[in-house]
Amino acid sequence: MASCLSRLCLTSRLGGKTMRTIGCRGLNTSHISMMPKSSSSESTTDNSVEKESSKKRGKSTQVPSYEQGKVSRSGVELRFKYPEMFPEPHMIWRNPIKEKLERKDMLARRSRIYIPEFYVGSVLRVSLSNFHQADKTSTFVGICIQRNECGLKANFILRNVIDNLGVEVKIELYDPRLLKIEVLRLEKRLDTHLRYLRDAPHEFSTFPLDMKPEIRRTDDVPLNRIKVKLNPRPWTENWYKYDFKGIDNIEDQITNKMNRRRIQLRKPWEKYDMMKTYRETLPEEEINEILSEIKEDVEEHEQKHRRRIN
């Protein structure tokens, strides 16, 4: 109870907004989609505020930049760089020793294969050994529409349109069958998942199979503010129930009854629900502790793979 109270104090000290940017689980998208994160402009300001405040408090977890002349990022931002390294904040499933062992395994795998930084909305090329193929390997290019689960269970879904057919493949991030993950376009989108691309026109999820990686100028990850137009109903899921930032024409597509339901389901008060925030987020101290544990190893592996590529 005491720890609970102290965490609550922390939440109140940081304020709801900052807390959301720090510890939002961001992985279990089905849950988050009901309450999407604050819009991009807000979040950027939040980050800047967070940076300042962390400097003031002297708690800044400054990471040495891995490329010279690039802006280094704070620990809070790094939390989203390796989202699967952080446990699900549900108390009944947590055990510190298991989490430690799992992190060790993840780092062991990262020493073998370069798992780059990518987000929902980034375009990836994944090559893996496939028993069923003639040459025993297969490659898939697509946009990452979802990232799921924490720890070794972590997986993501790639989507592409090939021969006018929308195809999706779910890939396990720590599977030893994975040979290479290549980021062709590194960017973020407005929503925590893009499953609605299934009901959007094909042009929004078409990527050439021989796409070449785009050159990155800065260390920052750009935010793509593109808004998709959904096809007319029926849809695969009831998108009207959620507030998606990346859908343009949802109100034109739904009936009045649906619109009423859509407004009913809005929960604007949830951002003030401190207990909910507490339950669904990791405290900043814990994030920094985990980061300090994994940071050196992850960066070492990253540099090693970088050297190998160059």
Place this chain on the structure above:
Amino acid sequence: MFRSLLLVFERRATTMSVLLNIRSSGCSSALWRSFHSSPTTHRLQKLSRLRVVDNSELGKQAMMEGKPPKVIHVYNKTGIGTVGDVVLCAVKGMKKKGVIVGCKAQQPSYIPRTDSNNVVLIDDNGAPLGTRIVVPVPASLRTILKEKTHAKGADYTKILSIATRFI
């Protein structure tokens, strides 16, 4: 004049549709069909519609006429078809067998999930009716169909040779 006014009114109604119970202008008649489109309906079972993805004359005509084949039996124990299962379809008043080469429902890791339930029509010996599959098919079909083929039964592996792309 009246028409343009109505349009303006309707456009406004879209935004204020909570208060005014008026159909919004963007709605086509398709929008008023009220049936579930939740993932349970992605299941490939009896009476579900399929998309023919080979270039067979029969399949093409059926798709062009807007009468896609309907599953009337799934040849497995569960009654719900997945990649590699053989189904019996009703196409243009005929009974034809087909092999499922793509599923809309959620799939295990590495097996592609497609936006439509795809089928390749075959005859009773397992020979495909068409000469080419126009969409990518899962690579796991190779193993599944080879296992399905027995010395005395139909030879399903023939459809592998007409596939253009494996994922």
Place this chain on the structure above:
Amino acid sequence: MMAALRARAISLFQGILCNSKSNSSALDVRFQVCVTQVRSHKIIQIPRFRHPYWHVRKDRSHYSENLTAENKEFIQETIAKEFGPPTVVSGVQTYGSPVKNVTKVEPVEWFPGIRRTSTIARKIGIQPMWLKDGTRVMCTLLQIVDNHVVKYNPPENVIPLRRREKVVPKKALGRYGALVVGAESADPQEFTKNYCGLFRESGLPPKRRLARFLISPQAVLPPGTPLNAMHYRAGDYVDVTGFTIMRGFQGVMKRWGFKGMRATHGVTKTHRRPGNIGAGGGKARVWPGKKMPGHMGGKTRTLRGLKILRINTEYNVLYVIGQNVPGQINSYTYIHDCLLQHRWVREAKDARPLPTYIPKEGETHPEDIYAADVHPFDGSSIMYEVVDTPTVRTGAKIAKAKGGKK
């Protein structure tokens, strides 16, 4: 007035109590008069559950003792003097000093039917592992938490537990001794004096959890012997017993997997109900054992034949195949050697460390020991060999070839 009455009642009651102590035979006679004789019982009396002899009251009420800070410190010092300073060993909170007067364990030769001791573990989580052929399997992590042998009871002294369902077969009587094993050392102030007394002989700090395992007398271990993950080997098969998750009062659909009834078509208020529960006629009653709604979960259940895929020697963690080990995460489980008689279990049963793993001086282990078919996480990526498969003669071709011969 009332107070006076109450006082009188109490004094009377005390008088009776004293009477019963001094002159019990007289009381017995009185009671015998009261007993009504029952000639026949319809239901046979089932032997009642008998508590193990070491079941003494464990928890005490934590009232404030108004101790000064110095006194509290003194108590901690005394505990530290007895059991060593509080430390964390392989991720578990315990006391530092080794157990005194432990006799050395000698290895025992295997013979068919020998039964080793089991261990107490915590279920700490679930994670996937990959086999060398690329298959993904889910496994459960069981941490053997600070296990020590507390006491041994030879076969002639063992009183078997009697449960409602199971009565111990006579064959088993006198065959197995009972080894009491404890897990997770704790502050003695947490427990009653009686409970702490159980550990006096062995010189151990009191344990949070005690369990009694039936073992062959040949595989006996002296009190104070530590048990760790090296008691098992990667690739062995084990049975895991746990206490299933409490689900409360549940209906038949959730508890027994009944199908329920239709959602529509005239069904009223019976969508999730069991339906008929018995026949009429001669047997106009409900048969015993009928599956009905009731309390679900919270029962001891064993999952048998689980393979150990990996052992972490640093934290004493077993990675056991399967994600359905009974119990919640962080709950206690018991790990036994597999009792199944399948061929895959029997193989190499005799090479297990007997009676337990005895560490040799200067011997070190790798941190992780993997079973033969498990892919280690620091291993290189799995690649399948490209084999030039000869063109398979399929059904039609074979038929053609046969026809051609004719």
